Amino acid sequence: MSNGSLQSDGEAFSALETALAELFERSRGGEVGLERSEFVAILREIAGKYLAPNAPASEVTLFCSSLRVEELALARACALGRERAWEVFLVRYREKLYDIAIYITKESSAARELADSLYADLYGTAAREGQRISKLASYTGRGSLEGWLRTVLAQEHVNRYRRGRRLVSLEEESEEGVQYAAVDPEPPVAVDSRVEVATDEVLGALATEDRFLLAAYYLDARTLAEIARMLGVHESTISRKLDRLAKSLRKQILLALGRKGMSRRQAEEALQVDVRDLQVNLRRHLMQEMPPGAFSGKKVQEHIGEGSKERNGAPGRLEGRDSPVPEGLSGGEGLRR
Amino acid sequence: MEQIPKIVGQRLRATATVGPHPDAGLLTAFVEKSLSGHERGQVLEHLAQCAGCREVVSLSLPETVAGQAVLLKPLRGWWLSWPALRWVAVAACIVVVGALFTDRHLQHEKLATLAPGNQTLSLALKNDSDLKTSGARSENDRLAAKLEAPPVAPPKRDLNRPREAVKAPSPAQSAGAIAARAAATESMANAKVYSYSAPAQGVQAPSASQSVEVATAPSPTMPTRSEPAKNHASADGSFSSNMEPRSTNETVEVAAEAPAVEIAEATPGKAKEAKKSLQKESQAQMASNMTARSGAADQLAVQAKNYSAMVGLAPPARWTISAGGAVERSLDAGKTWQPVPVADHVIFRAVSALGTEVWAGGTGGALYHSSDSGQTWVQVKPNAGGTPLTADIISLQFLDAQQGKLMTADHQTWITTDAGKSWQKQ
Numbered sequence: 001m002s003n004g005s006l007q008s009d010g011e012a013f014s015a016l017e018t019a020l021a022e023l024f025e026r027s028r029g030g031e032v033g034l035e036r037s038e039f040v041a042i043l044r045e046i047a048g049k050y051l052a053p054n055a056p057a058s059e060v061t062l063f064c065s066s067l068r069v070e071e072l073a074l075a076r077a078c079a080l081g082r083e084r085a086w087e088v089f090l091v092r093y094r095e096k097l098y099d100i101a102i103y104i105t106k107e108s109s110a111a112r113e114l115a116d117s118l119y120a121d122l123y124g125t126a127a128r129e130g131q132r133i134s135k136l137a138s139y140t141g142r143g144s145l146e147g148w149l150r151t152v153l154a155q156e157h158v159n160r161y162r163r164g165r166r167l168v169s170l171e172e173e174s175e176e177g178v179q180y181a182a183v184d185p186e187p188p189v190a191v192d193s194r195v196e197v198a199t200d201e202v203l204g205a206l207a208t209e210d211r212f213l214l215a216a217y218y219l220d221a222r223t224l225a226e227i228a229r230m231l232g233v234h235e236s237t238i239s240r241k242l243d244r245l246a247k248s249l250r251k252q253i254l255l256a257l258g259r260k261g262m263s264r265r266q267a268e269e270a271l272q273v274d275v276r277d278l279q280v281n282l283r284r285h286l287m288q289e290m291p292p293g294a295f296s297g298k299k300v301q302e303h304i305g306e307g308s309k310e311r312n313g314a315p316g317r318l319e320g321r322d323s324p325v326p327e328g329l330s331g332g333e334g335l336r337r
Numbered sequence: 338m339e340q341i342p343k344i345v346g347q348r349l350r351a352t353a354t355v356g357p358h359p360d361a362g363l364l365t366a367f368v369e370k371s372l373s374g375h376e377r378g379q380v381l382e383h384l385a386q387c388a389g390c391r392e393v394v395s396l397s398l399p400e401t402v403a404g405q406a407v408l409l410k411p412l413r414g415w416w417l418s419w420p421a422l423r424w425v426a427v428a429a430c431i432v433v434v435g436a437l438f439t440d441r442h443l444q445h446e447k448l449a450t451l452a453p454g455n456q457t458l459s460l461a462l463k464n465d466s467d468l469k470t471s472g473a474r475s476e477n478d479r480l481a482a483k484l485e486a487p488p489v490a491p492p493k494r495d496l497n498r499p500r501e502a503v504k505a506p507s508p509a510q511s512a513g514a515i516a517a518r519a520a521a522t523e524s525m526a527n528a529k530v531y532s533y534s535a536p537a538q539g540v541q542a543p544s545a546s547q548s549v550e551v552a553t554a555p556s557p558t559m560p561t562r563s564e565p566a567k568n569h570a571s572a573d574g575s576f577s578s579n580m581e582p583r584s585t586n587e588t589v590e591v592a593a594e595a596p597a598v599e600i601a602e603a604t605p606g607k608a609k610e611a612k613k614s615l616q617k618e619s620q621a622q623m624a625s626n627m628t629a630r631s632g633a634a635d636q637l638a639v640q641a642k643n644y645s646a647m648v649g650l651a652p653p654a655r656w657t658i659s660a661g662g663a664v665e666r667s668l669d670a671g672k673t674w675q676p677v678p679v680a681d682h683v684i685f686r687a688v689s690a691l692g693t694e695v696w697a698g699g700t701g702g703a704l705y706h707s708s709d710s711g712q713t714w715v716q717v718k719p720n721a722g723g724t725p726l727t728a729d730i731i732s733l734q735f736l737d738a739q740q741g742k743l744m745t746a747d748h749q750t751w752i753t754t755d756a757g758k759s760w761q762k763q
Contacts, residue, residue: 031660066371074660088660091686091731103400142372143365146671147397151361151368154396158389199348208378211349212385217338218346220391229398230391232370239338246339253342271342 019061029073033082042076043067046140072141079124079137086123093149094119100150104157114160118153195270198256202249210245217242353386364390368397654710656690664688664697666711677711689733689741696757698730698743706757719743719751721762726751 020040024030029039043064047055051063077085097119101111124134139148203211209231216222216230224242228235250271257267359367359380366372367380384391655667657674662684665674679685685699693710702725705714719726728745735741743751750763 028660070660085660087686087731088658091658091688100400104396138360138362140360140362142362143369144671147365147369147399148361150397150399151365151393154393155361157396158392162389195344196348199342199344200352203345203348203352208382208385212381212391214341214345215349215353215385215388216391218341219349220388222391222395226395230368230394242338246341249341249345253345271344 016057016061016064019064023064023069027069027073029077032074032077032085032088034073034077034080034085038076038080039073042072046072049140050142067141068144069141071145072139075136075139075141075145078122079134079139081124081132081134093146096146097149097153100146100153101157104150104153114153114157118149118156192270194257194260194262195253198253198260201256202252205252206245210241213238213242214245353388355387356383358387358390359383364394364397368394368399654690656688656695658685658688658697662686662699664711679705679707679711679714680716686729686731687733687743689735691735691737694735694738694756696733696735696741696743698733700729702726702728702730702745704730704743704757717757719753719757719760721751721760724762726760 024036024039027039047060047063051060074085074088078089097115098111101115105111105114121135124132216227224235224238228238253271254267363380367377655671657665659665664677664679664685666677667674679697683699683703685697687698689696693708695707695711698704704717704719706717707714728747728749730743731746732744739754739756741753751760752763753760
């Protein structure tokens with residue numbers, strides 16, 4: 001993803017005259033009000049964004065030929081405010097925007113709002129130095145225009161969701177009795193630093209795709225089908241890979257712990273027991289056991305507070321009062337706070 | 338799925354160092370698999386660490402993929418989930434294919450052992466094996482072969498008549514052509530048969546210019562799947578042949594080709610040689626000759642359409658308007674687009690398609706309707722209370738074949754509830 005500019009772009013592009021003429025004809029830019037010089041400038045900008053500064057003419061030609069020039073011409077003509085381009089864009093994509101938004105948000109009113117909001121950005125309601133700023137000016141033709149619109153809508157949707165999570169209404173919190181709590185911060189200390197280091201080593205040695213699979217499946221809790229679609233492979237391929245990964249990870253970490261001086265038994269114990277497993281989330285535990293509406297969140301909080309006061313008088317004991325204390329850990333061996 | 342140690346999940350989160358996010362163009366290219374290996378690796382590296390971008394990629398996957406996945410799911414019915422039945426299905430296919438080949442082999446042997454003087458040249462389709470020997474051995478052929486013709490007695494060859502040959506149409510590739518041949522068997526009883534014999538001594542074989550009148554299916558050039566632009570495909574991807582409809586009982590002259598062998602007088606030895614060479618030629622000709630009443634052309638188009646709809650091999654057609662105001666159609670889910678001729682001197686601005694029903698509207702109130710996925714178009718002239726529609730049509734929406742709405746550039750809305758026969762202006 002080079003951001004360099006084509007320093008010798010004059011040379012590279014002068015050698016591309018024939019190719020540029022063909023590309024402009026293929027783009028049908030004239031029909032949407034785009035000048036040839038404007039089209040060449042656009043190609044130059046995009047090539048400069050993605051190619052190395054001194055890319056040879058052949059590479060530039062190949063790269064430009066791989067772009068979706070027709071859609072690029074349409075999008076950039078729209079960004080420049082050409083009416084004919086907008087007419088075509090509206091016919092082709094206005095309803096599609098809404099359909100894509102429905103697919104993303106799964107709800108009609110939110111979809112309409114999302115689509116209308118993006119449409120305004122595409123049209124360019126903001127102005128800088130008298131020039132309209134359109135989001136379509138950032139379309140580069142690397143993928144289809146429809147795919148690009150999907151991605152942009154998805155980005156906007158994710159951003160809105162994140163903004164919505166940060167802004168929590170206090171009234172909502174007390175009315176519903178639900179805690180819109182932020183994500184619990186990770187405990188500062190792990191079970192054993194050697195386990196962390198060994199795990200980091202093993203994860204670092206994994207292929208990029210394997211780490212992606214682990215993150216998508218175990219962190220995002222995506223289904224095998226979803227992950228398969230993202231990578232463009234069959235679901236069974238993902239299933240096999242994840243199964244192999246899960247089996248080999250434990251083995252690799254144990255080997256790494258062995259290299260760090262742990263015995264096999266110690267390593268297995270360290271890997272098997274995670275002190276965070278023992279920190280029973282009393283809040284959730286109590287709320288699950290109670291019938292809905294019996295206690296508000298605040299009452300649950302008070303109950304937990306009372307429990308904590310009791311436990312504070314017994315040093316060395318874990319919060320999970322009713323949980324069995326594993327052998328060897330009651331005295332805090334291996335635990336660091 | 339086997340679980341991983343919890344520490345792995347913890348460390349995956351903790352060690353995620355998210356760099357600059359790839360732009361929307363790169364993410365789109367990643368989803369559409371149009372990135373180079375190096376770029377793909379870079380994007381994947383970022384996605385392995387950035388949950389937000391993973392979510393964006395997941396949401397931006399095209400829904401057609403999911404739709405197709407859902408569509409494909411029912412094919413894996415409960416009966417196919419039994420491994421034993423799967424193998425039974427495979428074995429059954431092998432038996433069927435073996436039977437087809439054996440049958441063909443027997444047919445060839447039968448032809449080779451025809452007695453002298455009783456050789457016949459058949460210009461009609463005889464049976465299944467002829468259907469199967471012609472054209473590509475595709476799934477289309479096997480299914481179309483089910484529409485088999487009753488066997489027809491091959492014509493007897495009269496040795497006193499000059500040998501005549503008929504230029505056969507090129508082997509059919511499309512489903513429509515196969516179905517056309519199959520349907521043509523209805524007219525087998527009326528197919529002309531020819532008989533010929535080795536001519537008298539000194540008589541030359543007929544020249545290339547000699548023509549033979551046959552009743553044959555129209556369109557000597559069959560469209561192929563590789564030329565979707567020329568095939569008039571329906572919205573569900575069915576094909577129909579390029580055969581133009583003809584009036585009933587119309588015959589078409591087909592030029593005869595000069596035979597490769599000069600036929601001499603029928604002496605036992607030479608006649609046998611001549612007959613053997615003729616047998617070889619007739620076998621080749623039988624593979625691709627057909628007769629049909631031209632009136633069956635309409636039946637062929639309907640059967641081809643129904644057959645292709647049954648098979649449903651091609652993806653549904655998509656429609657759009659080009660930058661130049663032309664109606665365009667894609668048969669490969671939007672990868673390529675082909676212009677569809679509708680009307681000259683009209684700049685189209687809106688198109689709406691529902692199955693095989695397609696509506697296109699443009700400047701000056703031009704409105705066209707096709708009920709066969711763009712094969713033929715009919716101009717519709719909306720008129721409400723004596724006032725015709727003259728404004729530019731910019732939007733078309735049809736809920737079903739009957740109910741539709743159009744909008745114009747000057748904010749008029751016209752509605753029909755009877756497939757365009759009458760319109761009301763809102």
